[in-house]
Structure formats: structure tokens, C-alpha cells
Amino acid sequence: MTVVIIVNFKSYEEGTGRRGFELARICERASLDSGVDVVVCPPLVHLGQYADELSVPVYAQHVDGARVGSYTGHVTPMSVKEGGGQGTLINHSERRMRIADIERAVAECRRVEISTVVCTNSIGVSKACASLAPTYIAIEPPELIGGDVPVTKAKPEVISGAVEAIKSIDKGIEVLCGAGIKTGKDVRKAIELGSSGVLVASGVVKSKDPEKAMMDLVSGVP
Amino acid sequence: MTVVIIVNFKSYEEGTGRRGFELARICERASLDSGVDVVVCPPLVHLGQYADELSVPVYAQHVDGARVGSYTGHVTPMSVKEGGGQGTLINHSERRMRIADIERAVAECRRVEISTVVCTNSIGVSKACASLAPTYIAIEPPELIGGDVPVTKAKPEVISGAVEAIKSIDKGIEVLCGAGIKTGKDVRKAIELGSSGVLVASGVVKSKDPEKAMMDLVSGVP
Amino acid sequence: MTVVIIVNFKSYEEGTGRRGFELARICERASLDSGVDVVVCPPLVHLGQYADELSVPVYAQHVDGARVGSYTGHVTPMSVKEGGGQGTLINHSERRMRIADIERAVAECRRVEISTVVCTNSIGVSKACASLAPTYIAIEPPELIGGDVPVTKAKPEVISGAVEAIKSIDKGIEVLCGAGIKTGKDVRKAIELGSSGVLVASGVVKSKDPEKAMMDLVSGVP
Amino acid sequence: MTVVIIVNFKSYEEGTGRRGFELARICERASLDSGVDVVVCPPLVHLGQYADELSVPVYAQHVDGARVGSYTGHVTPMSVKEGGGQGTLINHSERRMRIADIERAVAECRRVEISTVVCTNSIGVSKACASLAPTYIAIEPPELIGGDVPVTKAKPEVISGAVEAIKSIDKGIEVLCGAGIKTGKDVRKAIELGSSGVLVASGVVKSKDPEKAMMDLVSGVP
Numbered sequence: 001m002t003v004v005i006i007v008n009f010k011s012y013e014e015g016t017g018r019r020g021f022e023l024a025r026i027c028e029r030a031s032l033d034s035g036v037d038v039v040v041c042p043p044l045v046h047l048g049q050y051a052d053e054l055s056v057p058v059y060a061q062h063v064d065g066a067r068v069g070s071y072t073g074h075v076t077p078m079s080v081k082e083g084g085g086q087g088t089l090i091n092h093s094e095r096r097m098r099i100a101d102i103e104r105a106v107a108e109c110r111r112v113e114i115s116t117v118v119c120t121n122s123i124g125v126s127k128a129c130a131s132l133a134p135t136y137i138a139i140e141p142p143e144l145i146g147g148d149v150p151v152t153k154a155k156p157e158v159i160s161g162a163v164e165a166i167k168s169i170d171k172g173i174e175v176l177c178g179a180g181i182k183t184g185k186d187v188r189k190a191i192e193l194g195s196s197g198v199l200v201a202s203g204v205v206k207s208k209d210p211e212k213a214m215m216d217l218v219s220g221v222p
Numbered sequence: 223m224t225v226v227i228i229v230n231f232k233s234y235e236e237g238t239g240r241r242g243f244e245l246a247r248i249c250e251r252a253s254l255d256s257g258v259d260v261v262v263c264p265p266l267v268h269l270g271q272y273a274d275e276l277s278v279p280v281y282a283q284h285v286d287g288a289r290v291g292s293y294t295g296h297v298t299p300m301s302v303k304e305g306g307g308q309g310t311l312i313n314h315s316e317r318r319m320r321i322a323d324i325e326r327a328v329a330e331c332r333r334v335e336i337s338t339v340v341c342t343n344s345i346g347v348s349k350a351c352a353s354l355a356p357t358y359i360a361i362e363p364p365e366l367i368g369g370d371v372p373v374t375k376a377k378p379e380v381i382s383g384a385v386e387a388i389k390s391i392d393k394g395i396e397v398l399c400g401a402g403i404k405t406g407k408d409v410r411k412a413i414e415l416g417s418s419g420v421l422v423a424s425g426v427v428k429s430k431d432p433e434k435a436m437m438d439l440v441s442g443v444p
Numbered sequence: 445m446t447v448v449i450i451v452n453f454k455s456y457e458e459g460t461g462r463r464g465f466e467l468a469r470i471c472e473r474a475s476l477d478s479g480v481d482v483v484v485c486p487p488l489v490h491l492g493q494y495a496d497e498l499s500v501p502v503y504a505q506h507v508d509g510a511r512v513g514s515y516t517g518h519v520t521p522m523s524v525k526e527g528g529g530q531g532t533l534i535n536h537s538e539r540r541m542r543i544a545d546i547e548r549a550v551a552e553c554r555r556v557e558i559s560t561v562v563c564t565n566s567i568g569v570s571k572a573c574a575s576l577a578p579t580y581i582a583i584e585p586p587e588l589i590g591g592d593v594p595v596t597k598a599k600p601e602v603i604s605g606a607v608e609a610i611k612s613i614d615k616g617i618e619v620l621c622g623a624g625i626k627t628g629k630d631v632r633k634a635i636e637l638g639s640s641g642v643l644v645a646s647g648v649v650k651s652k653d654p655e656k657a658m659m660d661l662v663s664g665v666p
Numbered sequence: 667m668t669v670v671i672i673v674n675f676k677s678y679e680e681g682t683g684r685r686g687f688e689l690a691r692i693c694e695r696a697s698l699d700s701g702v703d704v705v706v707c708p709p710l711v712h713l714g715q716y717a718d719e720l721s722v723p724v725y726a727q728h729v730d731g732a733r734v735g736s737y738t739g740h741v742t743p744m745s746v747k748e749g750g751g752q753g754t755l756i757n758h759s760e761r762r763m764r765i766a767d768i769e770r771a772v773a774e775c776r777r778v779e780i781s782t783v784v785c786t787n788s789i790g791v792s793k794a795c796a797s798l799a800p801t802y803i804a805i806e807p808p809e810l811i812g813g814d815v816p817v818t819k820a821k822p823e824v825i826s827g828a829v830e831a832i833k834s835i836d837k838g839i840e841v842l843c844g845a846g847i848k849t850g851k852d853v854r855k856a857i858e859l860g861s862s863g864v865l866v867a868s869g870v871v872k873s874k875d876p877e878k879a880m881m882d883l884v885s886g887v888p
Contacts (some may be wrong), residue, residue: 011293017304044297045282045305049270060267062295070368070423071233073284073317075266075295082239083267095295096764099757099794100787121766127797128765131835132790146292169797169835201292318542321535321572322565343544346576350543353571353613391575391613455737461748488741489726489749493714504711506739514812514867515677517728517761519710526683527711539739590736645736 003221004037004197012205028056030214036221051084060088062095065104077108087115093142106134126162130169136176137166138199144179151179152189163194184220225443226259226419234427250278252436258443273306282310284317287326299330309337315364328356348384352391358398359388360421366401368424373401374411385416406442447665448481448641456649460487472500474658480665495528504532506539509548521552531559537586550578570606574613580620581610582643588623595623596633607638628664669887670703670863678871694722696880702887717750726754728761731770743774753781759808772800792828796835802842803832804865810845817845818855829860850886
């Protein structure tokens with residue numbers, strides 16, 4: 001199992017444009033210095049732009065279920081691949097999808113060979129999504145997202161419960177967790193609970209010192 | 223009044239990745255050679271990537287109404303601006319929006335100073351959207367989109383009717399039309415009917431000879 | 445101009461089932477006693493059930509834009525009419541719609557001859573919706589909905605501004621307002637500001653004494 | 667295992683208002699005469715109205731995930747229960763839902779004790795939804811819905827495959843199938859393939875002789 005830290009830039013001002021690119025560079029340096037896998041998820045319009053310059057994997061924040069064709073304003077897995085993306089978030093709590101579209105998106109990402117991180121809000125939905133065979137499932141209790149208490153502290157049983165439920169369906173799926181993750185200690189705890197890494201957003205992007213925040217996060221990986 | 227030709231790449235394979243970029247170059251050349259304003263709308267993930275290289279304006283295919291913040295997978299007007307985009311389609315028939323979100327998107331685009339093309343399906347919706355004061359309103363009867371008969375021939379009265387309805391609300395809004403537009407003759411007719419230009423997609427992107435298609439289109443501008 | 449008071453039961457427990465029906469009876473009595481027009485909007489599944497028994501008009505809380513056909517789970521204007529409904533809310537802040545669907549819904553309601561109350565969140569959206577010619581437009585600033593300060597006090601200029609904007613497009617549309625409305629005094633103020641009535645929800649449905657709340661509301665009508 | 671035939675009235679004109687009620691009576695008679703369980707799904711606004719009069723179970727065509735509260739225009743499980751409904755379709759192909767909402771809807775229906783029929787479009791989605799533990803899962807390949815070839819003939823392996831996948835997760839879930847079902851022969855085949863019944867819509871509602879169609883359908887139950 002390889003641990004991964006996925007940094008979601010959301011639509012934060014600090015994660016957009018030139019500032020967002022500087023932030024991506026910080027993530028890249030933390031990865032290169034520590035040897036820990038770090039993935040960046042910039043705003044959609046920057047995906048290709050950033051991917052052209054970075055050595056760490058760039059993931060999309062969202063893809064639609066569509067293949068190619070008359071889908072104006074949709075994000076297709078193929079366009080992510082062609083733009084230089086190596087994976088994508090799917091069904092993030094700020095961009096929930098219909099289940100038939102999740103199945104289609106995961107299948108199309110598999111076809112074009114990019115990784116999938118299906119985000120879920122509960123153990124039940126995690127188990128359900130395991131049947132769709134994504135690369136990762138990331139459990140994030142919505143009420144903790146953007147907050148100050150990490151999921152690893154507030155609801156450790158949700159992480160271990162999701163790991164158990166997901167693995168009962170498909171042992172090949174890696175489990176991530178997120179919501180309130182900010183420190184290396186949180187990362188270590190997440191791994192102890194059976195996950196393969198974390199999703200982090202405001203903890204890095206809105207930090208006064210993103211470089212320090214990143215270095216702390218990667219330090220939590222054993 | 224300056225005539226504009228907006229080329230929507232949708233999620234067509236021919237408009238994605240390297241092929242999409244070559245297509246954008248063809249559009250750029252047609253614009254430079256003819257002096258006609260041409261705008262390209264590539265898939266969202268390519269927006270910044272293409273805008274870094276092109277001299278013609280690049281528009282997004284869609285923006286959400288959000289400003290900045292916790293909006294994973296949303297396309298903010300600010301990210302389009304920062305990515306190098308000069309405008310955006312809004313409410314395309316393949317990506318319809320709620321009216322409150324259209325108002326928010328148009329207002330936020332105005333704030334960050336990028337152009338807005340609100341797409342509509344009828345004279346009634348065109349008139350309604352005129353009250354939101356976008357830069358352009360583009361009327362496209364849904365049943366003609368992607369078809370072989372241009373709107374200028376099938377429903378010329380819809381274009382002239384939309385022009386009249388929109389101008390009765392706000393004379394400053396330019397009117398575009400689309401659906402089935404393929405030739406310079408269609409462009410000329412669109413202008414005669416009172417519009418300031420056209421939206422074109424399959425007519426160029428799915429053409430066997432996109433260069434010829436583009437040269438024909440720009441030739442229709444008086 | 446006839447003043448109307450529309451009572452939206454939302455999905456409140458107090459507005460559902462037998463309790464909801466008793467509440468509808470209270471609204472009916474207040475109307476009969478005072479001579480003021482009162483409309484009730486029960487949960488969708490109760491529409492026909494309540495309409496069979498009541499003498500006051502029953503409106504749906506929502507309709508979709510569909511006519512008849514393969515639309516499982518959609519609410520068609522024809523079904524509302526056939527169920528005994530005399531009108532419907534459209535685009536309520538808790539059930540926002542796409543603009544093309546609003547146009548379709550209003551047109552279909554006109555065809556089957558039921559009234560339409562298009563709800564809006566701003567003066568701009570109110571003006572836009574006026575071009576679609578509904579029976580009523582109801583402006584409700586979202587941030588005041590369900591709160592303790594009535595819109596008539598917090599933002600009187602939004603009501604008078606909406607009245608002016610709507611009437612500039614179509615003098616035949618009556619304007620309503622809502623958000624935080626609880627007393628007869630609020631109703632009187634709403635009428636002074638140029639509206640033809642109010643939308644009220646928690647002020648009646650969540651009241652400890654709905655009968656008293658209703659009698660107070662109707663007392664505000666001159 | 668008890669076989670059930672669920673008749674979905676959709677928004678067909680023949681299934682609305684007085685005509686819809688006569689159709690429900692026909693379904694009721696077929697059930698009483700044959701002893702086969704028949705369920706009717708009328709348009710939402712008729713649910714309580716019809717349930718007050720009928721002896722067969724009435725199901726809603728759709729419920730939202732909301733419990734009670736400020737949910738204008740949403741259909742809550744509690745309102746279905748209070749209106750006299752005994753169950754509901756969820757995630758029908760004409761009313762797809764987000765996975766987190768399906769989980770919430772199923773859980774809330776369980777709490778208020780009404781049955782749930784989660785509709786799915788593929789074996790993968792069926793398996794996924796099995797983890798949410800609804801009463802029934804109904805598989806309906808979208809391309810066959812409303813058509814002339816029954817799913818039992820066109821894609822028998824999808825039904826048996828769904829049965830196997832669903833039972834591998836939760837043996838307690840009964841499996842239904844639908845799309846193109848019209849005759850007693852189709853019903854018999856559906857049961858042979860391991861399902862516990864069918865969803866039928868146009869085959870009855872749009873039939874020239876709904877009574878005959880119903881009698882034929884129930885005759886297929888062993």
C-alpha cells in the first residue's frame with residue numbers, strides 16, 4: 001500500500017490562477033523532498049495548464065459520465081486524460097452525482113486509464129460505491145468538511161467502518177478519508193485506521209503557511 | 223456592431239487534446255486572414271492550456287454562479303479570467319441552469335470583466351434573459367441543434383423575433399444565433415436578420431475539412 | 445386588485461397528513477370569516493385529497509415543465525388541474541428550476557387554466573420572469589426566509605423595486621412578497637409597498653396558535 | 667416469495683385525474699379476481715386522493731431524501747405514509763437521484779415503514795444499491811423502456827445477472843424487472859429468471875383495453 005495525500009484546491013482564491021500554481025509548486029516540492037505521493041486538484045480550467053508544468057499527478061475535481069460528443073460544458077474523462085490529468089475526484093460533497101452517472105464516469109475513466117476517487121458521505125454509500133470498482137473511495141462526513149476537528153478524531157469509527165465495508169465488497173479498492181485533516185498527526189491516525197491516505201483542502205489552501213502545512217502533513221506518513 | 227463567430231468544441235473527440243488545439247489554430251488563422259472576430263470554446267480542462275498559446279479569445283463552455291470558496295468541481299468566472307479566458311457561454315442547451323444561477327453568473331462575470339453569452343431556446347426566454355444584462359444572448363432552437371438545416375432557413379422569424387424582444391428590454395445586448403449553421407451564406411443571413419454573429423459547433427468541428435469550413439464561414443461576414 | 449394570502453405548508457410535520465388538513469381548515473375558516481382570499485399549498489401528495497374537501501383554492505408547491513407522457517415522478521400542470529388544484533408555486537427557493545422549464549411550466553399552466561406564482565430571489569430575476577407572463581411573481585429574499593424579521597421591514601425597497609421592475613415589463617402581473625411575514629401589520633405594509641399579497645409559511649404552520657396567526661394576518665388587509 | 671405487479675401511471679393522460687382513477691379500479695379488480703398482488707403508482711398529486719378509495723396498495727412515483735421541514739415541493743416519505751401510500755419508487759430512470767439522496771430516502775422510508783423500490787439501469791448499479799438495503803430493486807435497461815420488446819426477451823441475462831449480484835450482497839432484497847413488459851408470458855419469464863415481479867407502464871396505461879392487459883398480466887403468475 002502506497003500512501004497518498006490529495007490536495008483539493010476547490011474554488012478558493014488562493015488555489016486559482018498564478019497563486020494556485022505557486023501552491024501546486026509547494027505541493028510538488030513537499031512530495032519531492034519527502035518521497036510521499038502528493039496529488040493536486042486545481043480548478044477545472046487550470047487542469048491542462050498546470051499539468052503541463054508539474055511533475056506530481058494532477059487530478060480533476062469532477063468528471064461527468066459522458067464519453068465524447070455533444071456535451072457542452074461537461075467534463076469528460078477523455079478530456080482530462082488528454083489535458084494531462086492522471087485521475088479525478090467523483091461525487092465530491094460539493095458536486096454530488098446520480099448513481100448511474102457515477103457508474104458511467106468510473107467505467108469511462110477505467111477505459112481511458114485514469115484513476116478515480118469516488119467521494120462518499122457515509123459507510124452505506126461507501127459500500128454501495130465499492131460495487132462500481134473505482135480506484136479509491138474517499139469517505140468525508142459532510143458535517144466535518146471545512147471544520148477544525150479532523151474526522152480521524154471526531155469519527156474514527158466511520159473510517160474503520162468504511163474500510164471494512166468497502167473491503168468486504170472489493171479488496172482492491174484503496175480507502176481515503178477527509179474532512180478537517182490538517183496535520184501529520186491526522187495523517188498518521190488515518191493510516192492507523194486502515195486508510196491509504198487523505199483528502200485535504202482548507203488545511204493547506206487556506207493556511208497562512210501552506211509550505212509548513214504540507215511539510216507537516218507528509219511527515220505523518222510512516 | 224462587430225460580427226463574431228463563436229466555435230463551440232463541445233466534448234467532441236476532434237475538439238479535445240492535441241486535435242482540439244490544432245482546430246483552435248485553424249480558427250485563429252481564419253480570424254487573422256479574414257479580420258473577422260473568431261472565438262473558440264474548448265473543453266473546460268483545456269481552457270487555460272489553449273489560452274496560453276492562442277491570440278484569439280478563448281471562452282469557457284460553462285460557468286457556475288459561484289464566486290470563490292468551497293465549490294469543488296464548479297467553474298467560477300474568476301478561474302476563467304485567471305486561466306486566460308475572455309468570456310463564457312452560459313445556459314447552453316446541453317448545460318441548462320437555474321435562473322438565479324444565471325443572474326449570479328452574469329453578475330460575477332461582469333465583476334471580473336469577462337464577456338457573457340447566455341444561450342436561450344425561445345423568444346420568451348431570450349426576452350427574460352435580457353433583463354439580466356449579459357453581453358450577448360444566443361438563441362438556438364433545440365430541435366435544430368446538430369442538424370442539417372440552419373436556423374436561419376428553418377426559423378428566420380425566431381431570430382428576428384428574438385432581436386426585437388431583446389432590444390425592447392436592453393438595446394446594448396448583442397444577439398447571436400445558432401443551430402445548424404455551416405456556411406458563409408448562413409452567416410450572412412443571420413446578420414441580415416439582425417444578429418451580430420453565430421454560434422457554430424459540428425459545422426466546423428465535425429467537418430471533414432475544418433479549414434475550408436472556417437474560411438467559408440468568415441467569408442459570409444460583409 | 446384583490447389581496448391574496450398564500451399559506452405554504454412546505455414539508456413541515458404540522459402541515460402533513462391529518463394535522464395538515466386541520467391547518468387547511470383553519471385557513472379556510474379565516475378566509476370565510478374575513479372575506480380575504482386565502483390559498484393553501486399542502487405537500488404534493490395531499491393536493492387532490494385536500495382539494496376534494498376544501499372550499500378555498502389549493503395550489504401545488506411545485507410543477508415541472510412537462511405536459512403529459514413518460515415523466516415518472518414529475519408534477520404536471522394537467523395533473524394539478526385534474527386533482528382539483530387551482531394554481532401552483534413555481535421556482536420556490538427550495539425548489540429552483542431552469543429558466544426554460546419555468547417558461548414551459550407557465551405556458552402549460554396557462555393552457556390548462558391554473559394560476560402561476562413564480563417565486564424569485566431578486567429584482568433582476570423578478571424582471572426576467574415578468575417576460576414569461578405568469579399570474580403572480582412572488583419576491584422572497586432567500587436570506588430572510590424562515591427568519592424573524594419580515595422582508596417588509598428588512599428590505600422594503602426590494603418589494604417596491606420589484607413591483608416597479610415587473611410592471612415595467614407587464615402591468616397585468618400581480619406582485620407578491622414573502623420571507624419572515626407573520627402579522628397583519630406585515631401584510632398591510634406589503635400592500636402599501638405595492639404588492640397584492642403575501643406568501644407565508646412558518647409564521648402560520650409553525651405557530652403555536654395557527655388560528656390566531658391566520659386571524660391576525662387577514663386583519664391586515666384593508 | 668410473493669409475486670407483485672407494479673403499474674406505473676407515469677404522467678400519461680390516461681393515468682391522470684378521473685381516467686387515472688378508473689384505471690386504478692381496473693388494476694384493483696384484476697388483483698381481487700386473481701389473488702395476485704398489484705400495486706398502483708399514480709401521479710404524485712393523486713396519491714392521497716386515490717389511496718382514500720382503493721384497497722390495493724398505492725405507491726408514490728418518487729420521494730426525495732428529506733425528512734420533514736423547509737422542503738417546498740419535495741416529496742417526503744412521511745407525507746407519502748400520511749397520505750395513505752404504502753411504498754414508493756426511488757431513482758426511476760425518468761427521475762434519477764444522487765446516491766446520497768437514495769440512501770437518505772431508503773432510510774427514511776424504513777423509519778416510517780413504507781416499502782422502497784429502487785430502480786436501476788445496470789447490474790453494477792443494482793449491486794451498488796443492494797448495499798442500501800431497500801425492499802425491492804427493479805432493473806430496467808433504459809433503452810428498452812417504453813418499447814415493444816420485453817426485457818425478458820431482449821436481455822434475460824441482465825435480469826438473472828442482477829438477481830445474482832443483488833443476492834450476493836443481501837439475500838433479503840426482492841428483485842423486480844421492467845421495460846417492455848406487456849403480457850402474462852413476459853411475467854412468467856421474469857419469474858423464471860429469478861425476479862419477484864415486474865414494473866409495467868405503457869403496456870397497461872396506453873393499452874386500448876387495459877382490463878384485458880391486466881388480466882393477461884396476472885395470468886402469468888404461477
